Amino acid sequence: MSDHALLATVFWALYLLDGALAGRRARFALLSWFGGPSAQPAWRRWHLLSPWPGGWRMLTDDVPFSFSPAGICNRPAGTAGRPANEPGHVQAWRWEDIADVSEVGGQLVINGKIFCAATGHMRADELHGLAVACTPLPSDARAKLLNASLRLWLRPAHLRRRAAVLRTRTSLLVWGNLLALVGAVILTAAFLGRLPEQVVITQTSLGISLLLLHAVLIGLAWWERGHLLRLVHRSTAVNNPLMGALFFPPSALRLRALLSAEWFPVSHPVAVALAFAPHTARDELIFNAFADLRWPLVSPGDGDGPLVSEVLTWFRAALERELEELLIHERVDVAILFAPPAPDGATSRSYCPRCRAQFVAEGGSCPNAIALRPLK
Numbered sequence: 001m002s003d004h005a006l007l008a009t010v011f012w013a014l015y016l017l018d019g020a021l022a023g024r025r026a027r028f029a030l031l032s033w034f035g036g037p038s039a040q041p042a043w044r045r046w047h048l049l050s051p052w053p054g055g056w057r058m059l060t061d062d063v064p065f066s067f068s069p070a071g072i073c074n075r076p077a078g079t080a081g082r083p084a085n086e087p088g089h090v091q092a093w094r095w096e097d098i099a100d101v102s103e104v105g106g107q108l109v110i111n112g113k114i115f116c117a118a119t120g121h122m123r124a125d126e127l128h129g130l131a132v133a134c135t136p137l138p139s140d141a142r143a144k145l146l147n148a149s150l151r152l153w154l155r156p157a158h159l160r161r162r163a164a165v166l167r168t169r170t171s172l173l174v175w176g177n178l179l180a181l182v183g184a185v186i187l188t189a190a191f192l193g194r195l196p197e198q199v200v201i202t203q204t205s206l207g208i209s210l211l212l213l214h215a216v217l218i219g220l221a222w223w224e225r226g227h228l229l230r231l232v233h234r235s236t237a238v239n240n241p242l243m244g245a246l247f248f249p250p251s252a253l254r255l256r257a258l259l260s261a262e263w264f265p266v267s268h269p270v271a272v273a274l275a276f277a278p279h280t281a282r283d284e285l286i287f288n289a290f291a292d293l294r295w296p297l298v299s300p301g302d303g304d305g306p307l308v309s310e311v312l313t314w315f316r317a318a319l320e321r322e323l324e325e326l327l328i329h330e331r332v333d334v335a336i337l338f339a340p341p342a343p344d345g346a347t348s349r350s351y352c353p354r355c356r357a358q359f360v361a362e363g364g365s366c367p368n369a370i371a372l373r374p375l376k
């Protein structure tokens with residue numbers, strides 16, 4: 001293999017791997033392969049980008065904590081991912097006992113103890129601010145603050161608007177990226193000696209043109225990013241992903257996906273599913289979240305302390321109320337999702353409302369200790 005052919009191979013391998021993510025915990029990624037308004041959710045530890053320059057991606061997590069007017073705990077409730085990420089050690093804090101919150105290595109740390117994954121649902125300074133704000137307030141005023149925080153994660157209409165703005169503002173970049181991709185394919189064919197004889201190009205001039213196009217596209221994307229961030233009143237100073245792309249051309253061929261990474265506000269997976277997911281995937285995520293609120297798994301180990309139980313009870317009720325309101329607004333009928341399944345055999349008598357497994361027994365509970373319901 002010639003040096004040029006090797007260079008081309010490495011370039012395309014880097015192009016395909018660019019944007020690949022792998023982590024220790026599962027996350028949701030909603031991937032729009034061709035750049036349309038709909039995106040397919042996947043819950044796993046690794047994610048890829050669409051090879052098509054028009055594609056975009058939104059990453060999101062289950063909310064890794066629950067809160068109530070009493071305090072906050074690191075057991076999640078209303079999770080849509082299966083299996084859900086559970087904390088190694090259950091921990092709870094009263095608002096008035098929270099003196100210090102920081103973020104270390106992707107984890108939120110409260111009073112020096114690792115609390116939960118830093119998913120962005122609340123940054124360290126926001127969580128500390130909430131604790132400071134809650135401390136002097138009576139319980140009902142605290143509840144108002146907390147409900148307002150909850151609602152910030154549940155705005156599918158806002159997410160749809162953001163996606164529409166992203167698509168409009170980056171359409172020129174997509175055309176530019178397509179042109180660059182076609183040029184890169186022709187240059188690769190020339191390197192490999194596979195161009196038809198009628199096509200006469202000089203590799204040097206095509207290479208220089210591609211580098212110029214690269215510089216122009218990065219400049220345009222830089223300007224577009226500034227515009228997008230000003231729309232949402234965010235500073236452009238932090239971690240500009242275009243800086244890396246400027247010196248690493250394989251990651252500059254999907255500029256829309258690159259800009260989508262910091263464009264969407266942190267949300268609850270149900271809001272994201274309502275905004276983007278096809279109906280089957282959307283209904284599955286909604287079902288999971290409600291099932292986790294209505295039939296939660298019992299805590300592993302010795303059970304939860306009184307503060308954890310208090311926090312979870314309040315949070316489950318508050319989140320269920322907010323989700324129900326949201327689904328009425330979005331015209332999704334939750335009752336249909338919870339209708340008993342059709343029996344999968346003549347001897348099936350009952351089912352678990354959470355995992356939907358069917359049983360021959362009339363009563364009792366499933367292996368996860370959820371009480372069985374009769375099949376109609």
Ligand SMILES: [Zn+2]
Nearest residue numbers: 352355366370
């Ligand atoms: Zn079950």
